[in-house]
Amino acid sequence: MAPVEVPNVLRRTDPSKSPAPMVFDSPHTGLLFPADFRPAIPLEHCERVADWFVEELFRAAPDHGAILVEALFRRAYIDPNRSERDLDLSMIEPGWPDPVDLTEKTARGASLIWKMIDGQIPIYDRTLSVAEVRNRIETYWQPYHTALKAALDETYARFGTVFHVDCHSMPEFGDPRWGDQGKRRADFIVGTRDGTTASPAFTEVVVETLRASGYSVSLNGKFKGVELIRRYAHPATRREALQIEVNRGVYMDETTLTRSERFGATQAAITRMIAALERFTRDAAG
Numbered sequence: 001m002a003p004v005e006v007p008n009v010l011r012r013t014d015p016s017k018s019p020a021p022m023v024f025d026s027p028h029t030g031l032l033f034p035a036d037f038r039p040a041i042p043l044e045h046c047e048r049v050a051d052w053f054v055e056e057l058f059r060a061a062p063d064h065g066a067i068l069v070e071a072l073f074r075r076a077y078i079d080p081n082r083s084e085r086d087l088d089l090s091m092i093e094p095g096w097p098d099p100v101d102l103t104e105k106t107a108r109g110a111s112l113i114w115k116m117i118d119g120q121i122p123i124y125d126r127t128l129s130v131a132e133v134r135n136r137i138e139t140y141w142q143p144y145h146t147a148l149k150a151a152l153d154e155t156y157a158r159f160g161t162v163f164h165v166d167c168h169s170m171p172e173f174g175d176p177r178w179g180d181q182g183k184r185r186a187d188f189i190v191g192t193r194d195g196t197t198a199s200p201a202f203t204e205v206v207v208e209t210l211r212a213s214g215y216s217v218s219l220n221g222k223f224k225g226v227e228l229i230r231r232y233a234h235p236a237t238r239r240e241a242l243q244i245e246v247n248r249g250v251y252m253d254e255t256t257l258t259r260s261e262r263f264g265a266t267q268a269a270i271t272r273m274i275a276a277l278e279r280f281t282r283d284a285a286g
Ligand SMILES: [Zn+2]
Pocket: 028, 051, 167, 168, 169
């Protein structure tokens, strides 16, 4: 089916064949900077904070019965993979009326509205107004969550179960803020918030099919998954979710920000994983 868009906010692509109980989402591949972003630094710094080409790597999902939801706005503007309460009030004029819950992302300058790039380059030279923060939440963050939740709820209503795959990419090598400076990361890191968002069986299909294609895969560690899987997973009622971080070293050149010669092979391996998940999730729905 043709994708449905909320202009500048999100795109939803429905299955091109009979649906399977799978939903994929790509929250960090949007390209739009809304006009009121007004950073104090050049846009190219802010453009680097993105999961380049990830929506393309997972493009086969609707051909295997999944709904695919993608953000169209940039993560540096507002981050869908954070709680709306994860707000650094030092960035906002006094008087924010809603509750806040800080997380470990706040100290890295990477909460709902990012304060810094790479934890060290301040994005703004002004405080944001309450109205502009509220607009980012209501016009971008909330519709993305509403669309993702609708996709999950529709699928659950139809099958009595839903399997959500939240798709990301990570730098090839570690950095000091993550405590793994200079170390090459695994080709894929699968996050289940330490086993709380997905069953071992679902997790194993992802891990084993990627390994069968010759990739190294690790589980949890420093990339356990954040808000998008935390918020909507509930394995006890058969709503499962996991996060996949693809190492940029297996599909792109991080200096030139272009696809590498390995892009096609990695995309094909991901497509095989999606096909295995289709079989697994159809069986699970029974
Ligand atoms: Zn991401």
